[in-house]
Amino acid sequence: MTSTWAAFFLAWTLSGAGASKDLAPRLLMLTLAPTAMATLRTFAELESYVEAPGTEGMKLRGFIAFEDRLSVISKTKNLTGGIIDGATTLDGQATTELFSLSDTTLRLEDMALQNGRSETHGGCLSARRSILVFVDVVVSNCAADAEGGAFFLADESFLHASQSLFLANAAKRGGLASLSVLHSFIHSFMQSWKNTPRSFNCNNMAAS
Numbered sequence: 736m737t738s739t740w741a742a743f744f745l746a747w748t749l750s751g752a753g754a755s756k757d758l759a760p761r762l763l764m765l766t767l768a769p770t771a772m773a774t775l776r777t778f779a780e781l782e783s784y785v786e787a788p789g790t791e792g793m794k795l796r797g798f799i800a801f802e803d804r805l806s807v808i809s810k811t812k813n814l815t816g817g818i819i820d821g822a823t824t825l826d827g828q829a830t831t832e833l834f835s836l837s838d839t840t841l842r843l844e845d846m847a848l849q850n851g852r853s854e855t856h857g858g859c860l861s862a863r864r865s866i867l868v869f870v871d872v873v874v875s876n877c878a879a880d881a882e883g884g885a886f887f888l889a890d891e892s893f894l895h896a897s898q899s900l901f902l903a904n905a906a907k908r909g910g911l912a913s914l915s916v917l918h919s920f921i922h923s924f925m926q927s928w929k930n931t932p933r934s935f936n937c938n939n940m941a942a943s
Contacts, residue, residue: 775814778802785812795823795846804832807839816846827851827877832858836865836892844870851877857887858904867894875902882908 774794775781778801784793785807792813816823823846827833832853834841839862851859858877860867877885884904888894 806835809838811840813842815844834860836862840866842868847873853879856883861887862892863890869896869899872899877904879906
């Protein structure tokens with residue numbers, strides 16, 4: 736019930752935010768994403784999933800070392816990790832950004848993203864005209880040489896984070912994120928603050 740209320744609250748908020756008209760229904764769909772079924776355990780399996788058509792959800796399990804960034808274009812993807820039956824960690828090995836999104840909706844739940852690296856912007860993830868929903872996600876130790884240690888959001892991209900942590904991400908400008916172009920923004924749902932006071936913890940650095 737809480738997720739349903741959160742979805743409609745976000746839809747209402749976005750309706751007056753000047754964002755694209757299709758933003759609210761896409762976000763609503765992600766917030767109410769169905770439970771994932773099949774399980775992915777390797778980078779090759781994850782790469783095949785994000786490249787394939789379809790919107791079915793998937794489970795991620797174990798430690799997945801990224802060999803390259805995953806580019807996702809014009810798709811809707813739902814990935815659910817796990818703590819009880821196997822922790823989920825996506826690791827950039829300090830050599831690559833994890834995700835590059837264009838015209839995409841992506842929901843990540845219950846996992847850690849770490850050690851992403853970009854020579855330009857968005858150490859963990861860069862997005863254009865995309866929607867991201869993070870639930871119980873930890874993003875840490877990601878870095879970009881220019882801006883957006885963790886994220887680079889552009890062209891009306893939107894990140895909704897609930898009960899998530901952003902720790903020790905670094906960049907020359909915007910240790911946590913760099914928001915480029917009008918109407919790109921980050922939203923931390925107030926329910927998260929109420930349930931977990933430190934749920935949206937930004938312990939990030941901007942180099943001098």
